[in-house]
Amino acid sequence: MATGVRNEIAVALVGLTRTFKRPDISLPLRGLGRLWSRRPMVEAVALHPTTFQVNAGESVAFIGPNGAGKSTTIKILTGILHPTAGMATVLGHVPWLEHGRLSREIATVFGQKSQLWYHLPARDSFTLLTRIHDLDADLARRRAGALCDRFGLEGLLDRPVRTLSLGERMRCEVAASLLHSPRILFLDEPTIGLDVIARQELRSIIRELNQRDGVTVFLTSHDAGDVERVCDRAIVIHTGRVAFDGTIETLRRDFVRRKTISLDLSSPFAGELPVMPGVVPTQLTPLRLQFQVDTTVVPAETVLAGLIGRMQIADLTITDPPMEDVIAAIYGQASSASEAVP
Amino acid sequence: MNTFPGRAGRGVVGHAAYRVRVIQAYFVVHVRDQMAYLGEVALGGIILTVFLFVLTQLWQVTFRFQGADTLGGYTLAQVIWYLVLTEAFVTSRVAFARKIDSDVRTGDLAYALVRPGGYVSAHFGAYLAERMVRFAFALMVGGVFALLSVGPVSVGPVPVLVGLLASLVAILLDFVMVLGIGLGAFWIEDTSSIYLIYTRVSMILGGLLIPIDLFPDTVGAIARALPFAAMIHGPARLVLSPGLGEVPRLFAMLGGSLALAGGVVWWEYGVARRRVTVQGG
Numbered sequence: 186m187a188t189g190v191r192n193e194i195a196v197a198l199v200g201l202t203r204t205f206k207r208p209d210i211s212l213p214l215r216g217l218g219r220l221w222s223r224r225p226m227v228e229a230v231a232l233h234p235t236t237f238q239v240n241a242g243e244s245v246a247f248i249g250p251n252g253a254g255k256s257t258t259i260k261i262l263t264g265i266l267h268p269t270a271g272m273a274t275v276l277g278h279v280p281w282l283e284h285g286r287l288s289r290e291i292a293t294v295f296g297q298k299s300q301l302w303y304h305l306p307a308r309d310s311f312t313l314l315t316r317i318h319d320l321d322a323d324l325a326r327r328r329a330g331a332l333c334d335r336f337g338l339e340g341l342l343d344r345p346v347r348t349l350s351l352g353e354r355m356r357c358e359v360a361a362s363l364l365h366s367p368r369i370l371f372l373d374e375p376t377i378g379l380d381v382i383a384r385q386e387l388r389s390i391i392r393e394l395n396q397r398d399g400v401t402v403f404l405t406s407h408d409a410g411d412v413e414r415v416c417d418r419a420i421v422i423h424t425g426r427v428a429f430d431g432t433i434e435t436l437r438r439d440f441v442r443r444k445t446i447s448l449d450l451s452s453p454f455a456g457e458l459p460v461m462p463g464v465v466p467t468q469l470t471p472l473r474l475q476f477q478v479d480t481t482v483v484p485a486e487t488v489l490a491g492l493i494g495r496m497q498i499a500d501l502t503i504t505d506p507p508m509e510d511v512i513a514a515i516y517g518q519a520s521s522a523s524e525a526v527p
Numbered sequence: 528m529n530t531f532p533g534r535a536g537r538g539v540v541g542h543a544a545y546r547v548r549v550i551q552a553y554f555v556v557h558v559r560d561q562m563a564y565l566g567e568v569a570l571g572g573i574i575l576t577v578f579l580f581v582l583t584q585l586w587q588v589t590f591r592f593q594g595a596d597t598l599g600g601y602t603l604a605q606v607i608w609y610l611v612l613t614e615a616f617v618t619s620r621v622a623f624a625r626k627i628d629s630d631v632r633t634g635d636l637a638y639a640l641v642r643p644g645g646y647v648s649a650h651f652g653a654y655l656a657e658r659m660v661r662f663a664f665a666l667m668v669g670g671v672f673a674l675l676s677v678g679p680v681s682v683g684p685v686p687v688l689v690g691l692l693a694s695l696v697a698i699l700l701d702f703v704m705v706l707g708i709g710l711g712a713f714w715i716e717d718t719s720s721i722y723l724i725y726t727r728v729s730m731i732l733g734g735l736l737i738p739i740d741l742f743p744d745t746v747g748a749i750a751r752a753l754p755f756a757a758m759i760h761g762p763a764r765l766v767l768s769p770g771l772g773e774v775p776r777l778f779a780m781l782g783g784s785l786a787l788a789g790g791v792v793w794w795e796y797g798v799a800r801r802r803v804t805v806q807g808g
Binding site for chain 1: 545548549551552553555556559560563564635637638640641642643644803
C-alpha cells in the first residue's frame with residue numbers, strides 16, 4: 186500500500202498543559218513537628234501550554250532533554266495522564282476520556298516496559314493480545330504470520346521471551362503492538378539498550394511501517410540515529426515548551442547555527458589565512474583546510490568569498506552539524522536555561 | 528485506515544462476555560506460566576507435607592491426652608482432612624497485593640490501566656490461574672498425606688461439590704480483599720504490613736489450625752461473625768459434615784461479605800483511578 190502524509194489530523198494539541206503539586210522541600214521541618222506536620226504543596230509545571238498538530242502518515246520525532254515534558258505529553262496522548270488544562274485529540278478521540286476506544290487504534294512501545302510474558306513464548310503473548318483486542322482469531326493468525334515474516338520472527342516465537350536477545354525481544358514487542366493494525370504508533374525510547382545492528386533493524390522496520398503502511402509514527406528518543414533515520418519531522422520541546430517544529434533538515438540547518446566548510450586543495454597552501462570573527466579553523470594541513478563557522482556571526486558565503494582566490498581549490502563541501510551535535514545543543518540550551526532559573 | 532477492527536459496539540452483555548473472554552485468556556496464559564514454575568509449586572508441596580506432619584503429631588497427642596475419640600464432633604481423621612482443606616486454601620494464596628503495590632508506586636499502574644481488557648480482569652485471570660494450580664496441587668499432596676497417615680473419611684458427593692463451590696466463592700472474596708489492600712498503596716507507603724495482618728488474622732480467626740467448633744464460646748462467636756471463618760472453616764466443615772444444614776448460612780455470609788467488600792473496593796478503585804499520577808515528563 187503506497188502511502189504518504191495525508192490531509193487528515195492524527196494528533197492535535199491545543200494549549201495542552203500539565204501541572205502537578207509536590208511538597209515544598211525548601212521549607213525545613215524541625216523538631217517534633219516533623220512527626221505530624223505536612224509541608225505545604227507547591228505547583229510545578231510539567232508541560233506549559235503546548236500546541237501542535239500531526240497529520241496522518243507523518244513520522245515525527247518528539248525530542249528534548251530529560252524533564253522537558255515529552256513523556257508527559259506522550260502519557261497524555263495515550264490516555265495515561267489527564268491534562269490540567271487544554272485539549273488534545275488523537276484520531277478524533279479525547280485520550281483521557283476515550284482510552285478504551287483509542288487503544289484499539291493506537292499502539293505504544295515503551296523501550297523499558299515489556300508487554301510480553303517473560304517466561305512464555307512470544308506466541309502465547311500474541312494469542313493473549315488477540316483476545317484482549319477482541320480480534321477475529323483467523324484474521325489475527327494471518328496477521329501474526331505476516332508480521333512474523335516481515336520482522337524475521339520465524340524461530341523466535343516459540344522460544345520463551347527470557348531466552349531472546351534484547352534486539353529479538355524488541356522486534357517481538359513491535360510486532361505484538363501491531364497485531365491490531367494500529368493507525369498510530371507511539372514509541373518511547375524503542376532502541377534503548379540495543380546494539381548497532383539491532384538498532385538499525387528496528388529503525389528500518391519502523392520506517393517501513395510508516396512509508397509502506399502509512400502508520401503515523403510518534404517517536405521520542407535521545408538517540409540521534411533514531412531521529413534521523415526514522416522521522417521526517419521533529420518537534421523539540423524543552424522546559425515544557427515547543428522550541429522547534431519543522432523538518433529534520435531544517436532542524437539540523439537552523440537549530441545549531443554552525444556549518445563546517447572543508448576545502449581540499451590542488452596545491453599546498455602556504456599563505457596567511459584571513460582572520461574572521463565566528464570562524465574557527467579545525468584542520469589546517471597543506472592540502473586540506475577545515476573551518477567551523479558560526480553563521481549567526483558571519484554568513485558562510487562571506488567566509489567562502491574570503492577564502493576563494495587565495496588558494497587553488499580542488500573540492501569544497503559545506504556540511505550541517507551532525508544530529509548528535511544538534512541534540513546535544515538542544516540539551517545544552519535546556520540545562521543552561523534551568524541553571525539560569527534561580 | 529484500520530483494516531483490522533475489533534468487534535466494537537457491544538452492549539452490556541457483549542461487554543461482560545468480552546471481559547470473561549479476557550479473563551479466560553489471562554487464565555490460560557498464566558496457567559502455562561505456572562507450569563514454568565513447577566519446581567516452586569512442588570517445593571510448596573514439600574513444605575505443606577512438613578506442616579501437615581507436625582500438625583498431625585500435635586493432634587494425635589491432643590486426642591491421646593484427652594482420651595476421647597472425638598473433639599467438638601471431629602474424629603482425628605476428620606481433623607486431619609479438615610487441616611488438608613484449610614491448608615490448601617491458605618497455602619494457595621497469591622500475594623498479588625505486592626504487585627499492585629509496586630504498580631502504584633512505580634507508576635506502572637497507569638500504563639496497565641490504559642491497556643484494553645481492564646486492569647482488574649488481567650489480575651483476576653492471573654490470580655485465578657495461579658491460585659487454582661496451587662489449590663489443586665495442595666489438595667492432591669494433602670490428600671495423599673491424609674490417606675497415608677489417617678486413611679479416608681466418609682464424605683458425601685454433594686457436600687464435597689457444595690464445599691468446593693463455597694471454596695471458589697471464598698477465593699473470589701479473597702481476591703477482592705487483597706485487591707483492596709493492594710490499592711491501599713495510593714494512601715499509604717507500603718501495604719505489605721496490612722497484607723500480613725490480613726493473612727494472620729484470617730488464619731487465626733478463620734480456623735486454619737483448629738476448627739472453630741473447638742474455639743472458646745466468645746472467640747468462636749466473634750470468629751463466626753467475621754468473613755474469615757466462612758472462607759476457611761466453612762467450606763472445610765461443609766465437606767466433612769453429613770448434611771447441608773450449614774449451607775444457607777455459609778453462602779449468605781460469603782455472599783454478603785463479597786457484596787460489601789466488592790462495594791468498598793469498587794469505590795476505592797474509582798478513587799484510585801482518579802488519583803493516578805505518573806512520575807516523569
